[in-house]
Amino acid sequence: MTDMAPTSSSAKSWDSDETRANLKRRHRSEKRFRVLGLTAIFIALTLLAILIISIAGKGATAFIQTTISLDVTFAEQKIDPKGTRDQEVLRGASYGSLVREALRAEFPEVKSRKDLRVLFNLVSNGSPNKLRKMVMENPELIGQTVRVQFAASDDIDMFTKGYIPRDVPEDDRRVKDKEIAWYDQLAEKGMVETRFNSDFFTSGDSREPEIAGIWGAIVGSFYTLFITFMISFPVGVMSAIYLEEFAPKNKFTDIVEVNINNLAAVPSIVFGLLGLALFLNVAHLPRSAPVVGGLTLALMTLPTIIIAARASIRAIPDSIRDAALGLGASRQQMVFHHVLPLSMPGIMTGTIIGLSQALGETAPLLMIGMVAFIVDIPGGVTDPATVLPVQIFLWADSPERAFVEKTSGAIIVLLGFLVFMNAVAVMLRKKFERRW
Amino acid sequence: MQMLAEVDTPVENEEKAIISARDVSVFYGDKQALNKVSLEIPVNKITSLIGPSGCGKSTFLRCLNRMNDTVEGCRVEGKILLDGADIYDAKVDEVLLRARVGMVFQKPNPFPKSIYDNVAYGPRIHGLAHNKDELDDIVLTSLEKAGLLKEVRDRLNSTGTGLSGGQQQRLCIARALAVQPDIILMDEPCSALDPIATAKVEELIEELRENYTIIIVTHSMQQAARISQKTAFFHLGEIVEVGDTEQLFTSPKDERTQGYITGRFG
Numbered sequence: 001m002t003d004m005a006p007t008s009s010s011a012k013s014w015d016s017d018e019t020r021a022n023l024k025r026r027h028r029s030e031k032r033f034r035v036l037g038l039t040a041i042f043i044a045l046t047l048l049a050i051l052i053i054s055i056a057g058k059g060a061t062a063f064i065q066t067t068i069s070l071d072v073t074f075a076e077q078k079i080d081p082k083g084t085r086d087q088e089v090l091r092g093a094s095y096g097s098l099v100r101e102a103l104r105a106e107f108p109e110v111k112s113r114k115d116l117r118v119l120f121n122l123v124s125n126g127s128p129n130k131l132r133k134m135v136m137e138n139p140e141l142i143g144q145t146v147r148v149q150f151a152a153s154d155d156i157d158m159f160t161k162g163y164i165p166r167d168v169p170e171d172d173r174r175v176k177d178k179e180i181a182w183y184d185q186l187a188e189k190g191m192v193e194t195r196f197n198s199d200f201f202t203s204g205d206s207r208e209p210e211i212a213g214i215w216g217a218i219v220g221s222f223y224t225l226f227i228t229f230m231i232s233f234p235v236g237v238m239s240a241i242y243l244e245e246f247a248p249k250n251k252f253t254d255i256v257e258v259n260i261n262n263l264a265a266v267p268s269i270v271f272g273l274l275g276l277a278l279f280l281n282v283a284h285l286p287r288s289a290p291v292v293g294g295l296t297l298a299l300m301t302l303p304t305i306i307i308a309a310r311a312s313i314r315a316i317p318d319s320i321r322d323a324a325l326g327l328g329a330s331r332q333q334m335v336f337h338h339v340l341p342l343s344m345p346g347i348m349t350g351t352i353i354g355l356s357q358a359l360g361e362t363a364p365l366l367m368i369g370m371v372a373f374i375v376d377i378p379g380g381v382t383d384p385a386t387v388l389p390v391q392i393f394l395w396a397d398s399p400e401r402a403f404v405e406k407t408s409g410a411i412i413v414l415l416g417f418l419v420f421m422n423a424v425a426v427m428l429r430k431k432f433e434r435r436w
Numbered sequence: 437m438q439m440l441a442e443v444d445t446p447v448e449n450e451e452k453a454i455i456s457a458r459d460v461s462v463f464y465g466d467k468q469a470l471n472k473v474s475l476e477i478p479v480n481k482i483t484s485l486i487g488p489s490g491c492g493k494s495t496f497l498r499c500l501n502r503m504n505d506t507v508e509g510c511r512v513e514g515k516i517l518l519d520g521a522d523i524y525d526a527k528v529d530e531v532l533l534r535a536r537v538g539m540v541f542q543k544p545n546p547f548p549k550s551i552y553d554n555v556a557y558g559p560r561i562h563g564l565a566h567n568k569d570e571l572d573d574i575v576l577t578s579l580e581k582a583g584l585l586k587e588v589r590d591r592l593n594s595t596g597t598g599l600s601g602g603q604q605q606r607l608c609i610a611r612a613l614a615v616q617p618d619i620i621l622m623d624e625p626c627s628a629l630d631p632i633a634t635a636k637v638e639e640l641i642e643e644l645r646e647n648y649t650i651i652i653v654t655h656s657m658q659q660a661a662r663i664s665q666k667t668a669f670f671h672l673g674e675i676v677e678v679g680d681t682e683q684l685f686t687s688p689k690d691e692r693t694q695g696y697i698t699g700r701f702g
Contacts, residue, residue, distance in 0.1 A: 249508055319545035323608070325506060327558040327615055328535035337557070338547060434548065 055408050055415070062409025065197035065210070066152040066160040068123050068186060070102040073145040074135065085139050095128035095135075099150070106191075107182060118179060122186075124151040126211040151199065152192070154209040154402035156183060160194060163401060174401070200409060204375045205391065209402030212395070214410050216377045220290055220370070220385030221359060221417075227294020227381055228301055228358050233351055235298075236305030237340075240347075243306075244313045245335050264303035271300045272364030280368060287369040288384040296368055297358040304357065308350020312343040345432035352425040356418050362389040388414045454479040454619060454649050455500060460514035462495050462504065469495045471673045472514065477619075477666075482641065482650045484660035484681070487670030488696065493653045496670070497621050500651065501537035502530040518619075535562055538612035542624040544604035546596035546611070551588050554596040554607055555579060558615035574614050582610035583640050602633025606640060613644075620644065622652040626659065638663050657697055661685050669693045 013019070076083065079093040100120055104110070110119050127150045134148070135141055151157075158164050159175045170177050186192050204216030239260075247253045275296030279285045285292045316339050324334040365371065371390050378385035386394070388410060395407040453476035462470040470492045477483050485493040495504070502523060504510045515522050523533055535558070546554050555575045558564075565571035575592075579585040584606045588599070596607050605625055612620055622641070626634040641650060642663050654660050660667050661681060668678040669692075677684060677693045688694045695701055 317545075319541060319543055320547065321506070322503065322539075322541055323545040323547060323611075324557075325503065326501070326534060326539035326541070327561070327611065328531050328533075329557075329561050330531050333561055337561075342548065 055411050059405060059408025059410075059412045061161045062200060062405040062412075063197050064161070064194050065199060066157040067149045067193050067195060068152050068156070069147050069149045069191045069193065070099070070106060070123070071145055072098055072102045072131065072148045073105075074098065074131075074141045074143060075101075076143050079135060079142055085142075087136065090136050090139065091132065093132070093135075095131040098131055099123060099127045102148075106186070115178065118176065119182065121153050122156055122179065122182060124153050124210045125208050126151065126206065149193070151210045154400055155179075157210050158401050159183065160192070161405075200406075204377050205373060205386065205394070206375060207373075209398070209400050209406055212403075212406055214388065214391060214413055216374060217386050217388045217391035217410070218413075220293075220374075220378050221387040223290035223378060223381045223385060224293040224297060224365075224370075224387050225355055225359055227291055228297040229351070229355060231295060231298035232301040232305050232354065236302050236351070236354075237309050237347060239302075240306050240309030240313055241335055241340065244310050245331065245339065260303050260306050264307060266300075267363075268300055268361055269363040269367065271296055272367030274299065275364060276367045286382050286384070288372045288374070288386075289370075289382050290378065290385050290387075291381040292368045293365050293370050293385075293387065294381070296364045297361060300361065300364065301354040301358050304354035305347075305351050308353070309343070309347045312346025312350070313339060315346065316342050342434070345428050349425045349429050352421050352428070356421040356425075359387075359421070360389055360414065360418060362393055365390050366393075388417070452479045453477055454519065455651075456517045457496070457499075458515045458517070460496065460499060460512065460516060462492070462499060462513075463511040464507065465509040469673055470499075473670075473673075473675050475668055475675060475678060477649060477651060479649050480645060480647070481666055482645050482652060482664040483666040483668065484664035485651065485653045485668050485670060486655075486657060486660050486696070487676075488701065489655075491670040492673040493668075493670040494623055497623055497651060497653050500619070500621055501534045501539055503534075503539065505530055535615050536617050537619045537621060538615055538617035539621045540605070540608050540612055540623070540625050543628050544601055544608055546599070546604050546607050548595060548597050550593045551579075551596045551599070551607060552592040555611050555614045558611060562615060564614075564616065578610040578614040579607075581613050581644070582606045583636070583643075584610055600633070602629050602636055605629060605633070605637055609637075609640065609644075613648075617648065619649045619651065622650065624653050624655060627655060634659075657685070669696060671696070 075098070078097060079095075080086075080089050082089070100116075103119055103122065104116070107119060110116055130150065131148070152160065155164065155174045156179070159180070164173050164175050166180065175183075183192065199211055200213045202215050203211060203213030206212040243253060243256065247256075275292060279292045279295055280287060285295075320338050320342065321334055324338050325331070329337065365387060370386055371394065372384060372386065373394070374384050374386050376383070392407055392410045392414065395403045395410060455475075455477035457473060457475045457477075459472045459474055460470055461468065461472055473492070473496055475496075485497060487493050498504045499512055499516060500523075504512060512524060516524060518533070518537070521528070547557065549557075552575055555578050556565075556571055559571060559574045565574055576585060579588065584603060587603060588607075596604065599607060605628075609620075609625075625641075626637050629637065638659065641652065644650060652660075652664065664681045666678070667681045667684045669676045669684065669688075669690075671692055677688060677690045679689075684693065685697055688697060
């Protein structure tokens with residue numbers, strides 16, 4: 001140490017015990033922090049994995065459907081005894097009896113009324129509707145015998161998927177021994193099949209879980225988001241442009257800014273109440289309709305879009321504004337020729353994130369009546385409709401065992417949409433990212 | 437533009453002034469940045485504004501095409517006459533003024549568009565070309581005048597931000613020329629460039645003097661001495677000394693000028 005003595009008395013020795021201890025402490029602290037960070041990430045990922053595994057585990061079977069094939073005789077005297085082939089006659093015919101006939105033909109030994117009722121419950125209650133649709137689309141069927149694939153009733157479906165085990169006592173399960181015997185007979189003849197549940201994606205809601213689908217909710221969500229976008233995007237972007245590029249900086253604009261930020265934090269149920277009071281009670285718009293849902297969600301999305309748009313407008317460097325103004329562009333030309341196109345990727349990203357929030361929103365829609373049970377696929381923005389998250393809420397509330405998998409299935413679809421939208425947002429950001 | 441030329445140009449004793457600033461004071465909020473500055477800008481000459489940082493030379497420059505209007509809380513007092521008409525008159529449209537008084541900035545700031553669109557932007561918004569051929573013509577001539585045409589002729593459609601710094605700055609000059617201004621303001625146009633690119637831009641500025649009046653703010657006294665005919669020395673928001681460049685650099689009258697150009701401060 002002595003021969004390395006510093007030339008100046010104020011110089012610090014970098015080799016003393018104190019420095020070494022200090023260094024060690026610093027390294028230790030850093031290491032501790034890294035471990036903490038890793039633990040946090042691990043916990044977050046674990047929770048996410050639990051969520052996804054549990055939903056996927058419960059929901060996967062929603063995409064599979066058990067079907068029972070039966071030979072249906074489309075007897076003319078039952079459907080259209082007079083042979084008019086009139087649409088009204090075809091619609092009014094009793095197709096339930098055709099289904100019952102078909103089942104009876106399969107199991108001629110079943111005689112008692114009680115047993116018959118149980119037997120008829122093997123196939124879905126929606127089966128007559130299926131036959132009606134077939135005949136109305138193709139009246140040629142009348143007089144023929146055709147093998148038709150019916151959706152099995154929800155209990156049989158659950159039984160097939162193993163949610164109702166055979167080995168529990170008969171009293172404790174919804175599928176009785178007799179039904180199992182019939183089921184086995186049908187299965188032996190190859191009349192029971194499982195297939196991809198396309199009904200789930202193409203039909204509307206139903207009280208019968210086996211034929212309930214999410215198409216109605218998807219269409220409702222689409223119309224709702226369409227209205228939300230059409231309102232909140234132009235209004236949000238215009239507000240952001242005005243506030244950033246034109247508005248003077250004074251007390252008033254400060255207050256506006258603070259309030260926009262506050263608006264972003266308002267609980268969504270409050271927006272729902274506002275929508276109820278304003279759009280339904282004052283404006284008398286139709287209840288349960290996407291137009292009202294869209295307007296309400298637009299109120300909610302607006303602050304998100306304004307904040308995102310302002311941030312990306314602010315990120316455009318002033319040198320671009322100077323360049324345009326210096327050439328004699330007016331302020332408006334500067335904004336619409338340069339600032340807005342350059343900030344558009346950021347604005348779009350913010351908008352997509354705002355819309356995906358709106359897509360997952362339930363509470364405000366409950367307030368304006370979009371929680372109604374709606375079977376028909378909405379044909380426009382004023383038709384009664386429901387949306388995906390509300391559909392999930394409705395199904396989660398239903399007592400039937402089969403709705404559990406439907407709920408999870410719908411959650412998977414909703415999450416799929418959300419992931420897709422966010423992926424688009426990330427892609428947009430990556431693609432148009434610009435360094436100044 | 438026409439309304440600016442209504443009043444007769446006051447004839448200076450030695451040379452014709454295109455801009456004359458009279459008692460110009462600029463305030464940013466409560467802070468005064470310029471204090472009663474008066475300056476005559478001779479036509480078709482290069483006038484350089486020198487002085488230490490924060491002396492108000494850029495502020496003065498930005499008054500000449502009213503770019504200060506874009507700054508919140510900025511207030512300008514006094515008169516700036518362009519061809520005898522006050523550019524701060526309420527009747528004057530700053531858009532037309534800026535078409536006549538072009539500007540080149542410190543940092544090259546091409547639009548993130550193609551080279552062609554960069555140059556064509558000014559003519560497009562001012563309707564200077566009536567068809568595609570005329571526009572092509574303006575773009576090519578402007579690039580030629582800026583000495584950039586040879587380097588970019590075969591890639592007019594590639595992006596302007598892909599050029600080198602010096603090329604970008606010459607592109608910005610071409611962009612300013614395309615609007616056919618009378619006067620070009622340059623705010624330290626070479627401060628972000630390397631010596632070789634600087635030399636090219638300086639050469640270009642000297643060539644442009646034949647057809648344009650140029651006012652250049654610079655931190656480099658050598659640059660001011662090399663290219664300008666008239667120099668104004670700013671200090672603490674006032675003009676300390678103004679005169680022919682040669683005279684100002686060889687025999688300054690004020691000792692602050694003396695101090696600055698010999699490198700004692702600033």
